Amino acid sequence: MGKVHDQILPRRANNSNLADYGQAVAYFKWEDVERQFTWYETGKVNMAYEAVDRHVNEGRGGKTALLYSDSVREESYSFADLKEKSNRFGNVLRKYGIGKGDRVFLFMPRQPALYFSLLGILKIGAVAGPLFEAFMETAVKDRLEDSGAVALVTTPELLHRVKREELPELRYIFLVGGDSDPDRGLISYDLESASASVELEPEWLGLEDGLIMHYTSGSTGKPKGVYHVQRAMVQHYYTGRVVLDLRDDDIYWCTADPGWVTGTSYGIFAPWLNGVTNVVRGGRFSPRDWYSTIERNRVTVWYSAPTAFRMLMGAGNESLKGFDLSSLRHVLSVGEPLNPEVIRWGDNVLGQRIHDTWWMTETGGQLICNYPGMDIKLGSMGQPLPGITAAILDDQGNELPPYSMGNLAIKTPWPSMMDRIWNNPSKYEEYFRIPGWYISGDSAYMDDEGYFWFLGRVDDCINSSGEMIGPFEVESKLIEHPAVAEAGVIGIPDAVRGEIVKAFISLREGYLPSDALKDEIAAFVKSGLSAHAAPREIEFKDKLPKTRSGKIMRRVLKAWELHQPAGDLSTIED
Ligand code: PRX
Numbered sequence: 001m002g003k004v005h006d007q008i009l010p011r012r013a014n015n016s017n018l019a020d021y022g023q024a025v026a027y028f029k030w031e032d033v034e035r036q037f038t039w040y041e042t043g044k045v046n047m048a049y050e051a052v053d054r055h056v057n058e059g060r061g062g063k064t065a066l067l068y069s070d071s072v073r074e075e076s077y078s079f080a081d082l083k084e085k086s087n088r089f090g091n092v093l094r095k096y097g098i099g100k101g102d103r104v105f106l107f108m109p110r111q112p113a114l115y116f117s118l119l120g121i122l123k124i125g126a127v128a129g130p131l132f133e134a135f136m137e138t139a140v141k142d143r144l145e146d147s148g149a150v151a152l153v154t155t156p157e158l159l160h161r162v163k164r165e166e167l168p169e170l171r172y173i174f175l176v177g178g179d180s181d182p183d184r185g186l187i188s189y190d191l192e193s194a195s196a197s198v199e200l201e202p203e204w205l206g207l208e209d210g211l212i213m214h215y216t217s218g219s220t221g222k223p224k225g226v227y228h229v230q231r232a233m234v235q236h237y238y239t240g241r242v243v244l245d246l247r248d249d250d251i252y253w254c255t256a257d258p259g260w261v262t263g264t265s266y267g268i269f270a271p272w273l274n275g276v277t278n279v280v281r282g283g284r285f286s287p288r289d290w291y292s293t294i295e296r297n298r299v300t301v302w303y304s305a306p307t308a309f310r311m312l313m314g315a316g317n318e319s320l321k322g323f324d325l326s327s328l329r330h331v332l333s334v335g336e337p338l339n340p341e342v343i344r345w346g347d348n349v350l351g352q353r354i355h356d357t358w359w360m361t362e363t364g365g366q367l368i369c370n371y372p373g374m375d376i377k378l379g380s381m382g383q384p385l386p387g388i389t390a391a392i393l394d395d396q397g398n399e400l401p402p403y404s405m406g407n408l409a410i411k412t413p414w415p416s417m418m419d420r421i422w423n424n425p426s427k428y429e430e431y432f433r434i435p436g437w438y439i440s441g442d443s444a445y446m447d448d449e450g451y452f453w454f455l456g457r458v459d460d461c462i463n464s465s466g467e468m469i470g471p472f473e474v475e476s477k478l479i480e481h482p483a484v485a486e487a488g489v490i491g492i493p494d495a496v497r498g499e500i501v502k503a504f505i506s507l508r509e510g511y512l513p514s515d516a517l518k519d520e521i522a523a524f525v526k527s528g529l530s531a532h533a534a535p536r537e538i539e540f541k542d543k544l545p546k547t548r549s550g551k552i553m554r555r556v557l558k559a560w561e562l563h564q565p566a567g568d569l570s571t572i573e574d
Contacts, residue, residue, distance in 0.1 A: 028386040030415060033238045044204035045230045047211055048086055048122035050237075051272035053202070055079040060275055067251070067297055068112050070282030075112060079275070082119060087200035088193040089120030093151070095196070096172055096187070100125035100203050101210055103147045107131040107140060107154040107162070110257055110282045113176045113189065115268065117153045118258065125203030127210035127227070132259025137161050138477065138528045142222050143215050144170055147422060153189060207231040213422060214261045216361040217461060217470030225422030226361045232265070233273060235365035235416035240270030242385065243357060244301055245330050245372045253279035253293065254303040260467070261361040262334055265416070266303055287315040291323040298327040305335040306342060307465035309354065310496045313345045320349065328352050330372065334359065335466025336498045337454050340378035356381050358454070360440060361468075362431065364416030368452050380451040381444075388414055392446050397434035405455055408444040409437040460554045462491030464499050467532050471554060474525060474533050478503055481524045483511040486544050488552040489535065492561050503535035504557050506544055513540040 038054050039045040055061065061080035068075045077085075098104060104121045106128065108114050114130075121128040129147055131140060141163050144152065148169045152162065156178040164170060164185075173186050180188040207230050215223040240246045244266070252271045256262035271278040281293045285308065294302065312319070331352040333342075338356040346354035358368040358381040368390055370382035384390040389411035392400045400406045417438065421428040431438055443455040462469040471489035478487035485508045491499035505521065507513065518538040526534040545556040545566075559566040 030234060030387055033234050033415075036237060037233070039207075045207055045209070046123065046125070046202040046205055047230055047233050047269065048119045049202045050233055051269060052079055052082045052086060052119060055272075055275050056083050063275065064277045065272060066112065066115060067277060067279045068282065069280075069293070069296075070111070073282075077112065079272075082116065082272075084198045085116035085193070086119035086123050087198050088196040089117050089189070090123035090200045090202075091196040092174070092187075092189075092192045093120060093124050093126065095192075096151070098124065098126055098151055098172075100205070102126045102151070103129055103149040103213065104151045104153070105129035105131055105144060105147065105149040106258070107133065107135070107152060107158055108176060109133045109155070110280055111176075112280075113153075114258060115280070116193075117174070117176070117189065118264075118268065121153075122211065123200060123202050125205050125209065127213055128264075129213040129215075129225075130258040130264060131215075132257055132530070133158065134530050134532070135161070135259075136527055136530055137163060139530050139533075141166060143225070146215075146222065147213055147225055205230055208419065210419075212264055214264070214361050216261075217468045217473060218427070218459070220470075220472050221427075222473065223470065224424060224427055226261075226418050227420045227422050228364050228416065229419045232364045232416035233269060235414060236265055236269040237273040238387075238415075239366045239369075239385065240266075240274040240276075243355075243366050243369045243371045244270060244274075244303065244332065246271065246274045246276045246301060248275070250276050250300045251279060251297050251327070252276050252301045252303075253281070253297065253299045255281070255290075255305070255308060256303070261364070262303070262305075265365055266334075285311065287312050287319040288323075291320060291325065294325050294328065295323050300327055301330045301332075302328055303332045303334070305466040306333055306338050307336065307497050309333065309342045309346065310339075313342060313349075314496060317349065325350055331355065332357055334366075336463050338379075343376075343378050358382070358452070362418045363410070363414075363438070363440075364418060365414075367410055367414070377447075377451050380447070380453050382452065383450050384410075384452075390446075390452060391437075392444060393434060393437065393439070397437065402446050402448040405443055405445050407458065408440045408442040408452065408454075409434065410440065412436060412438050460490070462489075462499050462501055464491065464494075464501060464532060465497045469501060469533050473529065474501060474503065474535070475552070477525050477528050477533075478505065478521065478535075480528070481521050483507055483517060484521065486552065488544050488554055488557045490554050490557045490561065492537065494536075500536040501533065502537040502539070502561065504539050504541050504544055504560075506541055 034040050056079050065079045065082050066077040104126045118128050140161050144167050151172040153174045155176050174189040176189045211228045211230050213225050213227050217223050254267040256267050258264050279297045332355045334357045343354050355370040357366045359366045367388050368381045368384050370376045392406040393409045394406050441458050443458050444452050446452050460471050474489045475487045478484050486506045488504045492502045494500040522534050545553045556566045
């Protein structure tokens with residue numbers, strides 16, 4: 001280790017120019033990255049082995065891997081501890097007949113057991129499916145049902161949101177902090193792990209065998225199960241080095257929950273593949289809590305998101321008083337456009353330039369980034385990493401010249417590219433409709449120095465606080481409410497969250513518009529789907545604009561909202 005960084009991307013002085021970058025690209029070979037892995041020699045692949053066991057076998061077992069804290073606990077675990085705990089849970093899963101390729105989901109708050117059990121799932125070759133703890137009944141059921149999960153790891157507090165009677169394939173539920181109840185298929189994670197063996201031979205896999213699933217929202221239909229395979233580790237490891245710039249003595253903190261892809265690719269895999277100490281903070285966001293997490297742990301590399309930075313910014317410099325953030329040496333952002341004013345705030349208040357990174361659940365890892373040594377243009381997502389080719393294409397697949405707006409596309413393949421959309425090959429094909437390219441669904445342009453600039457989503461997806469929300473899913477939930485006849489959902493601009501969800505609703509006969517009804521409808525979505533999907537604004541309308549085929553025209557809703565002309569209305573109903 002260490003070699004690869006120098007080989008494929010020479011560390012450059014600040015303000016170095018693009019000539020170096022060109023050189024790095026010319027020398028770049030994915031094979032040089034692959035050489036860093038045990039499997040390159042042995043032919044045996046397992047993500048959990050590479051991220052954990054390898055460090056123990058190579059004499060780094062005593063190094064701190066996980067620094068966990070919340071308002072009541074503060075715990076630290078070495079790589080040897082992670083190996084032992086994941087081996088124990090891997091053995092528990094095997095005892096219940098769970099193995100290679102089975103989907104095992106996780107539904108619990110950030111806590112050490114989430115990380116142990118996820119690694120245990122990977123050790124035995126099963127595919128992990130982490131769910132965000134704020135998901136409510138319908139969101140949990142949809143994902144477990146679609147994935148055909150055979151087991152779930154959760155807590156007694158969240159168990160009531162799991163509709164077991166509607167999930168025939170779900171055989172076992174492992175309860176963290178709960179008792180076994182064999183008649184109900186409930187198994188105590190703690191008791192069984194405690195009595196399981198600490199020895200385990202990992203399941204040896206191929207590079208194309210399953211790793212992890214994350215559900216992400218599209219503009220139509222239910223959320224899609226984005227399925228990643230073992231080879232993604234090549235990208236996680238590489239970007240951990242060249243984008244996160246991780247070094248041996250770093251203390252790294254990624255604020256994302258493993259329920260989202262950032263919380264696994266960069267909250268688990270990238271730091272641990274690189275053998276770096278990883279901070280996990282449980283509980284809810286507050287500026288003082290976050291600043292003190294940086295101070296107490298002496299965090300050096302910090303990966304977060306624009307909404308979080310904007311909230312810190314909004315809390316004012318008062319909230320910073322008394323905190324020493326001087327340990328920070330590298331700060332990064334992902335998930336939404338990073339406003340120049342936030343970068344300036346970072347310069348002034350954190351004393352660090354915030355580095356934007358662009359990627360998606362489907363891409364599995366970072367692709368277009370601002371990385372150390374590169375000249376940052378405020379407001380640009382940066383440049384494609386060495387090994388990655390990006391372009392702006394028109395709808396026919398022609399490459400467009402600089403400054404033309406079009407589809408942001410990536411040349412296929414790259415190591416962490418999704419392998420499939422679970423149960424939905426036609427959705428998968430849509431991304432690759434132009435031969436040789438992955439079409440991201442983002443529109444962007446490139447400048448004449450090869451920097452990419454984000455413009456928006458091509459589809460109707462809403463990006464609120466970095467979380468992608470599919471309008472269709474919210475509309476489907478809304479019309480389950482007895483008062484709602486029709487609903488159309490769009491994103492509207494918001495200073496802190498980027499966008500928020502707004503619903504236009506027409507009511508059924510016998511219901512009258514009122515603020516109380518708005519609150520009730522919002523609460524209905526919140527308790528059925530999740531808080532982040534619930535509309536923060538609702539407007540009642542007598543009628544919603546529809547196409548002749550009955551599709552609600554979100555484009556017209558958006559024009560109403562922004563007081564803009566509605567454009568071509570030739571397909572509208574009346
Ligand atoms: O629209 C882009 C936006 O987030 C989308 C991907 O969302 P998701 O799959 O939830 O993954 C988020 C974390 C990887 C993209 O299609 N997005 C992501 N990063 C940026 C961004 N928009 C602007 N700037 C970014 N850096």
